[in-house]
Amino acid sequence: MRASRLVSILLLLQTRERMTAQQLADTLEVSVRTIYRDMESLSAAGVPLYGDPGHDGGYRLLGGFRTHLTGLTADEAESLFLTGLPTAAADLGLGAVVTAAELKLMAALPAELRERAGRVTERFHLDAPSWYHDAERTPYLTAIADAVWNGLAVRMRYLRWEEPHETTRTVKPYGLVLKAGCWYLVAGNTEQIRTYRVSRILDLDVLDERFDRPDKFDLADYWRTYLEYFDARRHQGEATLRLSPNALDRLPHLMEPAVVHAARRTSTPPDPDGWTRVTIPIESVEQALPGLLKLGADAEILAPAELREQITQTLDTLINIYRRPA
Structure with missing residues (x-):
């Protein structure tokens, strides 16, 4: 640890040319007294360090101690x-x-x-998590990453959507994927490769059992295929809508890409009122209802009848609520 810190001090001084003991201590998260001891050790080892006293002083390296990357534009x-x-x-x-x-x-x-x-x-700064969502708690992420890197099997207790909700599995972790601020574990077992949401892992043990990754496994290819399968599996139904020009413009901001692409692909020429008929994929009536309500009076549900009835009941309930005295 100390040797690594000494190297970091040298690199910091090469990069920034001059730094105070306090600046070095803050950067390396150690005490100023530790920095003083490290400077004495570097000087004793023959490193040409020079310390300028005073408020504007600091440590700097004398000539040398700089390398260059060649061929980098x-x-x-x-x-x-x-x-x-x-x-x-x-x-x-x-x-x-x-x-x-x-x-x-x-x-x-x-x-x-x-x-x-x-x-x-x-x-430029990259902020991976999506808007309006706090980062998920992933207490076992570091342990999983270590198991992925070292090719070690893990035993985990996992919370599923289906019953029984809690299950214990021993898997071979092939890789980790960060998607919209959420971490996913791609792991294999004796049957197939599966995807697990890391935040739903309730308990985890890294085993001493080593494994070999499949020779032809490609994490990026697997993930692309998984996303295609995920969309196809969950979009089991369809809905037919009439959309105003305003709804068509707002659709990319309110709906996921699969819905937007389907609407554009199936859109008919505008009717005399300027409205367009489209067909979009839906998971279920219950899932589709909140999203379609975002379109307000700029959308009319034509089919299925159950979805049209559900939105009628929802609107009737809202009318009754707002007719009451506040």
Whole structure:
């Protein structure tokens, strides 16, 4: 740990040229007294450190101690700092590793490229979770990530939607996927490969049992296929609607892409009132009702009859509520 910190100090000084003991302590999350001891150790090891006293002083390196990456263009240097997912890395227990890697890269870049790369991190930030949702609790994510990396089987107690809701399974974790702020575990067992939502894992034990990943397994390909299957499985029904021009414009902001694409694909020429008939996929009447209510008076449900009846009952109930004195 201390050796890693000493290297980090050197890289920080290469990158920022001058830092106070307090700045180094804050960055490395240690005490100022620890930094003083580390500086003495580096000096004793022959590192050319110089300390400037006073309020505007600080530690700096004398000449040398700088390497350069060869063949890296300015655009490439900038793009490297757009590939990071600091929040996701922290979730996986890799925050310190990613920070150290970025630090080493910055220290190795020539001054001009280092400045341009730094501007990227100051101007662009990736926030993976979707709006209006708090991040899910995933207490076992770090342990799962370690098992994925080391090829170790895990035994987990998992909360399913179907009955029995709680089940215990031993699986081989092949990979982790971050989708819209939610983590998913892709794992195999004796039967098939399945997907598990990490936040629904109630308990987990990493086993000593090692496994070999299937030679032809590709996590990205699996995930694309899984999403296609997921949409096909849940969209078991259809609804026919009449939509106003305003509803057509708002549809991409209110509905998921599969619904929007289906509406565009099945739309008919506008009727004399300018309204268009479309057919969209739905999971069920109960699931479709809240989403269609968002369209308000800009949509009319034509079929199925059960969905039309449900929205009529909902509107009647709302009318009765709002006719009462406030």
